[in-house]
Amino acid sequence: MFLYFLIIVLIQLQLFSSLKLNMMTSSPRSFIKYQGLGNDFILVDHTHSDVVSWSPEMAANLCDRNFGIGADGIIFAMPPSNNCDYSMRMYNSDGTEPQMCGNGIRCMAKFLMEIEGKKDGETAKYTIHTLAGTIIPEVTKDGLVKVDMGPPTLEAPKVPTKMSATRDDGSAVDSDIIANGITYKSTAVSMGNPHSVIFVDSLDNMEPSFETIGPIIESHEMFPEAVNAEFVEVINRSHLRMKVWERGAGPTLACGTGACAVLVGAVLTDRADKEATVTLPGGDLQIKWDDDNKVYMTGPAIEVFRGNI
Numbered sequence: 001m002f003l004y005f006l007i008i009v010l011i012q013l014q015l016f017s018s019l020k021l022n023m024m025t026s027s028p029r030s031f032i033k034y035q036g037l038g039n040d041f042i043l044v045d046h047t048h049s050d051v052v053s054w055s056p057e058m059a060a061n062l063c064d065r066n067f068g069i070g071a072d073g074i075i076f077a078m079p080p081s082n083n084c085d086y087s088m089r090m091y092n093s094d095g096t097e098p099q100m101c102g103n104g105i106r107c108m109a110k111f112l113m114e115i116e117g118k119k120d121g122e123t124a125k126y127t128i129h130t131l132a133g134t135i136i137p138e139v140t141k142d143g144l145v146k147v148d149m150g151p152p153t154l155e156a157p158k159v160p161t162k163m164s165a166t167r168d169d170g171s172a173v174d175s176d177i178i179a180n181g182i183t184y185k186s187t188a189v190s191m192g193n194p195h196s197v198i199f200v201d202s203l204d205n206m207e208p209s210f211e212t213i214g215p216i217i218e219s220h221e222m223f224p225e226a227v228n229a230e231f232v233e234v235i236n237r238s239h240l241r242m243k244v245w246e247r248g249a250g251p252t253l254a255c256g257t258g259a260c261a262v263l264v265g266a267v268l269t270d271r272a273d274k275e276a277t278v279t280l281p282g283g284d285l286q287i288k289w290d291d292d293n294k295v296y297m298t299g300p301a302i303e304v305f306r307g308n309i
Contacts, residue, residue, distance in 0.1 A: 102256015
């Protein structure tokens with residue numbers, strides 16, 4: 001019995017020593033919090049290493065709005081790779097890792113200017129490697145960020161979605177999806193991450209509500225990697241209004257890739273022209289699906305505060 005207690009004490013001493021060592025060798029890490037139309041992110045300079053040193057659990061804790069800093073995600077500015085100026089990695093607020101984030105990439109462009117010592121009013125253009133490929137944001141003199149989001153992916157298996165293709169090119173445009181006992185028409189678009197675009201008569205009078213149907217679409221079996229669910233009201237051919245239930249984050253005030261997917265879905269279903277204002281709960285984005293088949297997004301990215309973790 002004495003030997004048993006001795007072993008327990010030794011284990012506890014070893015754990016305490018390890019904890020004390022970690023506390024002594026750890027140092028504060030600086031961060032800046034940015035928001036793009038209310039979609040907010042913790043930005044961290046990680047250009048010293050190409051391996052993310054923070055765990056998904058730590059990211060989720062820091063994103064907690066009651067017990068952490070509070071954010072929709074955490075973004076790491078990483079060293080150059082794939083012939084790009086920098087790389088981007090991120091975690092959602094639930095600790096999952098998305099391929100890319102439109103509002104986040106605008107915030108990262110502003111953060112890179114901070115890292116490089118550039119001032120407000122200066123311009124900058126970056127090539128950033130993401131898990132969705134190369135994205136090119138450009139900071140203009142007025143402080144807005146224009147992003148070359150690349151071409152949309154529409155072939156259903158590549159989005160990916162199991163929804164039936166409705167066109168000869170393999171795209172699922174206004175394809176049937178059943179959720180909560182109701183058949184919706186969904187258009188599947190990937191902007192480096194998957195989106196389900198559903199048009200409704202009124203965002204304010206959805207039945208069932210956005211809060212009910214959003215998470216059902218997010219985790220629907222027709223989307224094997226889950227999906228960002230966008231619900232869209234057409235104001236006119238140059239003005240769309242949307243709400244988004246983001247994969248891994250829930251309802252957010254804005255989603256840049258979602259706004260791009262919404263315009264693509266609206267053009268494919270002849271509800272909008274190829275350039276439009278997309279109004280999100282947090283504000284407006286200007287979206288253009290250009291003749292080069294690339295989608296361009298322009299919007300703000302604003303510093304909220306900075307500190308040390």
